[in-house]
Amino acid sequence: MATAEEYGLGPNEFPRGWFIVAESSQLDAGPMAVRFWGRDLALYRGESGKAIMLDAYCGHMGTHITASTSAMIVKNGEQIEGNSIRCPYHGWRYNEFGDVDDIPYHDGPCPKSASIRAYPVVDNMGCIMAWFDPDGREPDYDAPFLKEWDDPQWINWKLDHLGVLDIHSQEILDNMADCRHLGPTHGAPSEYFENEINNEVYVQRQGGPMQLYETYLYTTTWYTGPGILLSKQVWSDTVVFELIANTPVEDGKTQCWHGCLYKGSANPTTAEDAEVALGIQAGALEAFGADFNVWANKRPALTIMQMKTDGPFRTGRKWYSQFFATPEDAATIRAEVNGTHSTVGMASPRQANHNIDEGLPI
Ligand code: FES
Ligand SMILES: [Fe+2]
Missing domain, CATH: 3.90.380.10 (Naphthalene 1,2-dioxygenase Alpha Subunit; Chain A, domain 1)
Structure with missing residues (x-):
């Protein structure tokens, strides 16, 4: 194993871009705890069917939002509300943008500092694809689609x-x-x-x-x-x-x-x-x-x-x-x-009548 730095890549450890993070059918079965780009992530579908990915750890006390199978709120199927998800520990509710919008035992505004990062996600060709940028920038190209x-x-x-x-x-x-x-x-x-x-x-x-x-x-x-x-x-x-x-x-x-x-x-x-x-x-x-x-x-x-x-x-x-x-x-x-x-010593596609590119998105 060698690192990005050892290959002379950088300054970032991880590349920006669209990546597969799950197969769509896996997510149909319920929220998933996944790990990519050196970080733990919470992946789930909202009630609308929308795929949503957030950083994994709740701002309150650091619970992994989608790793629990034993919490009562999970067993009862009450974790997802609309496109939001409740943390299994004390029930704080995160919306699809990663902001807390409800705390069950607290009136008034929810702390903005509890917000966690949300990632752009598309459900594309049977794959859940997420956009990763180390600095949180928005996508600068579209995920591939055939x-x-x-x-x-x-x-x-x-x-x-x-x-x-x-x-x-x-x-x-x-x-x-x-x-x-x-x-x-x-x-x-x-x-x-x-x-x-x-x-x-x-x-x-x-x-x-x-x-x-x-x-x-x-x-x-x-x-x-x-x-x-x-x-x-x-x-x-x-x-x-x-x-x-x-x-x-x-x-x-x-x-x-x-x-x-x-x-x-x-x-x-x-x-x-x-x-x-x-x-x-x-x-x-x-x-x-x-x-x-x-x-x-x-x-x-x-x-x-x-x-x-x-x-x-x-x-x-x-x-x-x-x-x-x-x-x-x-x-x-x-x-x-x-x-x-x-490549030196190789004919070109044109010389070889390579003609299979029609209709390709390239
Ligand atoms: S740790 Fe998430 S609500 Fe308390
Ligand atoms: Fe190969």
């Missing part, structure tokens, strides 16, 4: 919960520039490869023969900010969107999720399509698992011994550093890295 999620010809993912890896997310992000691992690790060497950077979006386009399905694989993969990867993958007559999400838990520990959105054979999809979708997600997880296995066993690459014909790791790391920088420095970094970046 229109295919709402299309009845597409079978939606149920997430694979991959747990917490003992590596810094920098190592995961390095994959985007890593042209030369696709053959040895995934059995799908690139014949063409290119990266493109546009502010918070980092794209990889590549293709080549894939050993697993004995076919030719075309992929366009993009991060929207530091935590959420989507990848369009096309082979034979199959089209899939893959999701790989990473959220920092501590500085140097990272939680991951995975899923696949599969285009069925008919509209609406058939039972057979649903079976195929499960198989595709399992196959994609197996392929991604090859990276996971490397990450779980490697030492941190605080610096990379760059060959001229490696992918553009340095540019990718620079792009990632914007999320740890002050907003002013982030603007400078964007100006420096925006544009297309080729």
Whole structure:
């Protein structure tokens, strides 16, 4: 495990951006105690169905607002009122903005100093996504969304919960520039490869023969900010969107999720399509698992011994550093890295007739 500072990221320990913090279906089951970005957090749905995330600890005496299963107010199902939640210890009520708006045994105004931080949250593609900014700034880009999620010809993912890896997310992000691992690790060497950077979006386009399905694989993969990867993958007559999400838990520990959105054979999809979708997600997880296995066993690459014909790791790391920088420095970094970046010895997507990008939000 190595820290943001050791990778030369900073000044912040944790990146700003949209991150997955839970699967929507988990939150349907009741309030959750979660931990990300080195802090404990309270996640719940208001009666309206709205997902809400607050810092975990009540201003009164420090009780975790969503960690109790035994308090009577919780057992009685009386903790949530509208979009507000009552602390299980003395019943102080927090609204969705993190302010106390009722104390059961006190008349008059509630102390403003009891307020806790509320985070912007969206309920998006079956995922609860939260915006984190170390200084509490509002989002400066939208959480990613695929229109295919709402299309009845597409079978939606149920997430694979991959747990917490003992590596810094920098190592995961390095994959985007890593042209030369696709053959040895995934059995799908690139014949063409290119990266493109546009502010918070980092794209990889590549293709080549894939050993697993004995076919030719075309992929366009993009991060929207530091935590959420989507990848369009096309082979034979199959089209899939893959999701790989990473959220920092501590500085140097990272939680991951995975899923696949599969285009069925008919509209609406058939039972057979649903079976195929499960198989595709399992196959994609197996392929991604090859990276996971490397990450779980490697030492941190605080610096990379760059060959001229490696992918553009340095540019990718620079792009990632914007999320740890002050907003002013982030603007400078964007100006420096925006544009297309080729890998020496690789054809470009245009030379290879890569034409799978139509309709993508990039
Ligand atoms: S500790 Fe939360 S109401 Fe007392
Ligand atoms: Fe990989």
